Amino acid sequence: MVAEGAARSSFARRAHSFLLRPEASVIVVSVALVAYFELANRNFITNANLQTLSQFVAAPVIIACGEIMLLICREIDLSVGQVFALAPFLMENVNDIGVPEPLAIVAALLVCALIGLVIGLITIKLSIPSFITTLGMLFLITGLTLTISRGYPANTSGGPLLTGIMGTWAYSEILWALAIVAIMHVVLRHTRWGLHTIAIGGNIVAAAEAGIAINRIKIGNFVLTSTLGGLTGLLEAFRVGSIDPLAGGSNIMFLGVASGVIGGTAIAGGTGTIVGGLVGGIMLGVMQDGFTLQGINAFTFDIIIGAAILIAMAANIHLARLRGGGAR
Amino acid sequence: MTEAIRAEGLVKTFGNVVALNGVSLSVARGEMLGILGDNGAGKSTLIKILTGYHRPDAGQVYVDGKPVNFASVDDARAHGIECVYQDLALVNGLSIYHNMFLKRELLWGGPLKLLNHREMRRRAAAALAEIGIAVASVDLEVGALSGGQRQAIAVARAVSTNARILLLDEPLAAMGAREARLIIDLVERLKSRGDIAIAMIAHNYAQTLEICDRVILVQHGEITFESPAGATSAEELLEIVRREYRAARAG
Ligand SMILES: Nc1ncnc2c1ncn2[C@@H]1O[C@H](COP(=O)(O)OP(=O)(O)O)[C@@H](O)[C@H]1O
Ligand SMILES: [Mg+2]
Numbered sequence: 001m002v003a004e005g006a007a008r009s010s011f012a013r014r015a016h017s018f019l020l021r022p023e024a025s026v027i028v029v030s031v032a033l034v035a036y037f038e039l040a041n042r043n044f045i046t047n048a049n050l051q052t053l054s055q056f057v058a059a060p061v062i063i064a065c066g067e068i069m070l071l072i073c074r075e076i077d078l079s080v081g082q083v084f085a086l087a088p089f090l091m092e093n094v095n096d097i098g099v100p101e102p103l104a105i106v107a108a109l110l111v112c113a114l115i116g117l118v119i120g121l122i123t124i125k126l127s128i129p130s131f132i133t134t135l136g137m138l139f140l141i142t143g144l145t146l147t148i149s150r151g152y153p154a155n156t157s158g159g160p161l162l163t164g165i166m167g168t169w170a171y172s173e174i175l176w177a178l179a180i181v182a183i184m185h186v187v188l189r190h191t192r193w194g195l196h197t198i199a200i201g202g203n204i205v206a207a208a209e210a211g212i213a214i215n216r217i218k219i220g221n222f223v224l225t226s227t228l229g230g231l232t233g234l235l236e237a238f239r240v241g242s243i244d245p246l247a248g249g250s251n252i253m254f255l256g257v258a259s260g261v262i263g264g265t266a267i268a269g270g271t272g273t274i275v276g277g278l279v280g281g282i283m284l285g286v287m288q289d290g291f292t293l294q295g296i297n298a299f300t301f302d303i304i305i306g307a308a309i310l311i312a313m314a315a316n317i318h319l320a321r322l323r324g325g326g327a328r
Numbered sequence: 329m330t331e332a333i334r335a336e337g338l339v340k341t342f343g344n345v346v347a348l349n350g351v352s353l354s355v356a357r358g359e360m361l362g363i364l365g366d367n368g369a370g371k372s373t374l375i376k377i378l379t380g381y382h383r384p385d386a387g388q389v390y391v392d393g394k395p396v397n398f399a400s401v402d403d404a405r406a407h408g409i410e411c412v413y414q415d416l417a418l419v420n421g422l423s424i425y426h427n428m429f430l431k432r433e434l435l436w437g438g439p440l441k442l443l444n445h446r447e448m449r450r451r452a453a454a455a456l457a458e459i460g461i462a463v464a465s466v467d468l469e470v471g472a473l474s475g476g477q478r479q480a481i482a483v484a485r486a487v488s489t490n491a492r493i494l495l496l497d498e499p500l501a502a503m504g505a506r507e508a509r510l511i512i513d514l515v516e517r518l519k520s521r522g523d524i525a526i527a528m529i530a531h532n533y534a535q536t537l538e539i540c541d542r543v544i545l546v547q548h549g550e551i552t553f554e555s556p557a558g559a560t561s562a563e564e565l566l567e568i569v570r571r572e573y574r575a576a577r578a579g
C-alpha cells in the first residue's frame with residue numbers, strides 16, 4: 001500500500017513536472033485542438049488535410065529555428081520575412097543569366113547569408129539594437145525585391161526532380177523543416193556554439209569574462225537566420241510554382257517568432273528550445289488549418305489566431321514563473 | 329623565487345574616471361600576494377588587465393619575464409592565467425557542470441565536435457568532491473545555489489584547470505566560515521605546490537595577513553603601501569587607510 005502510494009505520487013510528480021515544460025503544455029493543447037477539429041469536421045485527419053496542415057507548419061518552424069537562436073542571445077531579426085520574398089527572385093535572376101538552377105539556389109542562399117552578415121555587423125559594430133537594424137532592413141529589402149521583380153510575380157523553373165525535392169512532392173517542405181529542426185536541436189544542445197549562445201543571453205558579462213567570442217556568435221546567428229529565411233522562401237516558391245514579391249513578409253516572421261515563444265523561448269534571452277519552436281509551429285498550424293476547414297470568415301480568423309497567440313504566450317511566461325525560474 | 333607575472337606602470341581610464349594611475353607589481357611562483365583597498369580603488373580593474381579582459385591605456389605586463397599583450401581572455405588563459413572574477417562569471421540558467429567547463433568544453437572525438445556532457449559531468453563532480461564542496465547534482469542550475477556555493481563553484485572552476493597564475497577577486501565575500509575555510513585550505517594547498525603564483529583581492533585585513541606572504545594596499549588607482557605580511561599588522565594598514573581618508577577630506 002505504502003509502495004503503491006509512493007509510486008503514484010512519483011508518477012504524479014513526474015506528470016506534473018512534464019506538464020510544466022512549455023513543450024508539453026503546447027502538445028496537450030494541440031492534441032485537444034486536433035480532436036476538436038476532427039469531431040467538428042470529420043475530415044481533419046485525412047491524408048489531403050494532413051498535407052495542407054504540414055504546409056501551414058513547415059515555413060514558420062524553419063523561420064523559428066533561426067529566430068530562437070537569436071532570441072536566446074538577446075537579438076531578433078524582423079527582416080527575415082523580406083529575405084524570404086527576395087530569395088526566389090535572386091535565384092531566378094541568377095538562373096536567367098545561364099547559371100544552372102541548383103547553383104542558382106546556392107547563389108541565392110549566399111546572398112541571403114550576406115544580408116545576415118550585414119545585419120550582424122551593423123548591429124555589433126555600431127552598437128545598434130537589432131530591433132532597429134532589422135526594422136531598417138525590412139524596408140530596404142522590400143524595396144530591393146520590388147525593384148528586382150519590377151513588382152510582378154514570376155514562375156519558377158527547374159526540372160521535376162529539383163522542384164520535387166524543393167517543394168512539390170507532397171511532404172517535402174515539412175521534411176525539410178524536420179531535418180532542420182533536428183540539426184538545430186543538436187547545434188543548440190550539443191555544440192559549443194549552442195552553449196555559448198545560451199551563455200551570452202543568460203549573462204553577457206560572464207560570457208565575456210569566460211572568453212566567449214560574443215560578436216562572432218551573434219553575427220553567426222544573424223547569418224543563420226537570414227539563410228534559413230531565404231531557404232524557406234525558396235521552398236515555398238517551388239511548392240506554389242510561382243514567386244510573389246509580396247510573399248512572406250512580416251506575417252511569416254511573426255509566426256516564426258510566435259512559434260518559438262509559444263514553445264517556451266524567452267524574449268529576454270538565456271533560455272529556449274528548438275523542439276519548443278516545432279511544437280509551437282504545429283499548434284499555430286493546427287489552428288490555421290482547422291479554422292480554415294471550418295470555413296470561418298477571414299476577419300474572425302485573424303481575431304481568433306491573434307487571441308490564441310496571446311493566450312499561449314502569456315500561459316508560457318507564467319509557466320516559466322511556476323517552474324521557479326522567476327520572470328525570465 | 330622566480331617571478332611569474334609582473335606589471336609595470338599600468339594606467340586605465342574609463343571616460344574621465346582614472347581607475348589605475350601607474351600601478352606596478354609582481355608575483356613569484358609559490359608566492360601569494362594579498363591586494364587590499366577600499367571599494368572603487370581599482371583592484372578589480374588591475375586584475376582584469378592581467379586576465380586580458382581590459383587592455384591598459386599604458387604600461388606593460390610580463391609573464392615569465394617576457395612582455396605580453398593580451399588581445400583576449402583566451403590569450404591570457406593560454407599563458408596559464410586563470411581568474412575568479414568578483415561577479416563570479418557564472419550563467420545562472422546553465423548547469424553547474426556547463427559553467428565549470430564554459431569556454432573549455434570537453435568534446436567527443438570526430439568531425440562533429442559534439443559536447444561530451446558525460447565526461448564534463450563526471451569531472452565536474454570529481455573536482456567539487458575533491459575540494460569538499462557538496463552539491464546534490466552537477467546538473468543543478470547555478471541560479472538555484474546559495475551565494476557561497478556559487479563562489480565555491482567559481483573557485484573550483486579556476487583551480488581545476490592547470491593554472492600557473494591564479495587571480496582571485498574577493499573569493500570569500502559571500503561565504504560562511506566553513507566554506508571560507510575550505511577555500512583557504514585549497515588555496516594554501518595550491519601555494520605549497522610551489523609552482524603557482526597567486527594574487528588575491530580581499531577585504532578582511534587580518535585574514536589576508538594570515539594567509540598571504542605579501543600585501544599591497546591600493547588606493548585611488550595607486551599602490552600606496554607594500555610589505556611582507558609578517559612585517560605589518562591590520563592596525564598599521566587601517567591607520568594608513570584612515571590617514572589617507574582624512575587627507576582626502578581635508579584636501
Ligand atoms: N567597465 C567600467 N566602466 C566604467 N567605469 C569603471 C568600469 N570598471 C571600473 N570602473 C570604475 O573604475 C574605478 C575602479 O573600479 P574597480 O577596479 O572595480 O575597483 P575595486 O575593485 O577596487 O572596488 C571605479 O571608480 C569604477 O567605477
Ligand atoms: Mg572590485
